[in-house]
Amino acid sequence: MNIYDISEKAGVSIATVSRVLNGNSRVSEKTRQKILAVMEETGYQPNAFARGLGLGTMNTVGILCADSSDAVLASAVYYIEQELRKYQYDALLCCTGYDTQVKAKYLNLLLSKRVDALILAGSNFVEADQEKNQYIVEAAREVPVVILNGSLKAPNVYCALCDDREIMRNVTAQFLKTTDQILYLFRSLTYSGRQKAAGVRQAFADAGKELPERQMLQFNGSIEETRQVLLERFAQGERWDVILTSDDELAVGAHKFARAAGLAVPEELQIVGYNNSRIAICCEPEITSIDNHLEYCSRSAVAMLMQVFDGEAVPSCMSVSGDIMIRGTTSGLV
């Protein structure tokens, strides 16, 4: 059932059918009704591919993310998809993993499907080595690229992110008033990973101190493994009053470590998570966590994109504050 069949049954030309289909041009009410009736009775649906061919778009946006089963990324994908749909865009989802080569490959795959834009969800897309970001810059020559939780200056690239650096500086500074036995436990040096670490360092610098190497611990493992690695360090004599983390999983690991080491939380050890995710409230006491306003950023990212589509002037970067959700694992925060 195509547009010719409809035009024939309705006794009009395909041009007229197309007109009522798209509702822009003027058609007499009588013929419009006639055509609508025929469409109804035949259950006609226009062919999306032909439409795409003619218009050069199928109203589709590609979402790239490393791993949509990760709680944070899953939420981001969800918010993005919801927001896109409000504007009648479909979401083509592509999980890339963390390898740059693979990311580039999949990005180009989506591009070859003629998506109208790309949204890169997650700070892992922007690497410190600018060479490795080149594929993003090139993609932006084809379609607008929006990066969630990452910053990259290039034409046609837009970013929406949280000021991770400032909130980490803030939190660290608060603790530094009473102690500098602070461990910063982080998973990776993605874009926001680097910002967070910089915030911690800056707080130390502002206090006229320097963050000792051994108080920065990079660890990318499960909750159980995190607990283990902290226990080992503890056994070797290391002591901390505060553990800051770059995500809530690590904080849960620290929480379990505290329990295993017999340390009272927050009296003997304070713990701060990041992302304010669901698992932060699964422990007792519940974990104080930094809210990076993922939903707000995600929706804003889409909103920015729509403005770009509309040809409006859009800032290349939008940033929101991180805010502290104070719960039971801290006593020294405001």
Added chain:
Amino acid sequence: MNIYDISEKAGVSIATVSRVLNGNSRVSEKTRQKILAVMEETGYQPNAFARGLGLGTMNTVGILCADSSDAVLASAVYYIEQELRKYQYDALLCCTGYDTQVKAKYLNLLLSKRVDALILAGSNFVEADQEKNQYIVEAAREVPVVILNGSLKAPNVYCALCDDREIMRNVTAQFLKTTDQILYLFRSLTYSGRQKAAGVRQAFADAGKELPERQMLQFNGSIEETRQVLLERFAQGERWDVILTSDDELAVGAHKFARAAGLAVPEELQIVGYNNSRIAICCEPEITSIDNHLEYCSRSAVAMLMQVFDGEAVPSCMSVSGDIMIRGTTSGLV
């Protein structure tokens, strides 16, 4: 840059270009190289819409899920997307929410985009009232429909699921050897929700007992709210030796209730979760949970679909056992 430009620059016809593009028909090595060179230097990419129009497919599968930020559904979506990509299919993601009307609307939206198949992720898609499933049956007249964690008998509908009923019967039966003070705490009566409840009931029936109404508690709230509602019941004098739940969030709520009520776990109260998800291991003691093999089912669902595409004979339903992951919140399970 289209196929005509390439053919012109290479001094051949578009047919030949198309042939090297698709690599099926025979082309002399010399002209193939020539054409490839031109493609390379011009950065030519065939137009996916035109291709879709001609072939009637863009190798896209629609994934419907109520809420891709839900941990379980997010994992399902992830596994499905990964598996689809192995077979060179793209995933069009659509989050529908839990309203049947909306689900039907979005399903038809995806259909209008000419997806090659639909995958319905999550047991909430199959309702008890068959009337409400009619839109799925109709969709299956257009394209194959695969349901993950739901069962629906209809032409061109395929299901991959876990035998929730049997494992719940099994677990309940084990506890019934020593006590019948068992509370079954569940969130909703989706397809698998109904199966789980039936399993609990059957175990009671097999033991010659009947599950009292007050030992079935339907509750759809947050962890904190779950804790509250159990505390209220406890305050009213209700006592349980075991709390079985339909998902790990509810189990965490029960866990927090136990702590608040001063009940030792598992000595005074045993708790069983469902889904074997990440949050089951965030508490202390960690929560015994039923593994419904979501990854296996998800990948199998896609595999089934590919076989349907290939015209192979495929069973309309595939089922796997649920298995118990025994952890610290139980003592009476094997």
Added chain:
DNA sequence: TTGTACGCGTTATCAA
């Protein structure tokens, strides 16, 4: 091995 010509189902332009 290669080329010609048509079909796929729209949208849009230009006349009428």
Added chain:
DNA sequence: TTGATAACGCGTACAA
């Protein structure tokens, strides 16, 4: 307000 017709870019019989 309508209709005829040319794009859109590709795949593929059929012919050479």
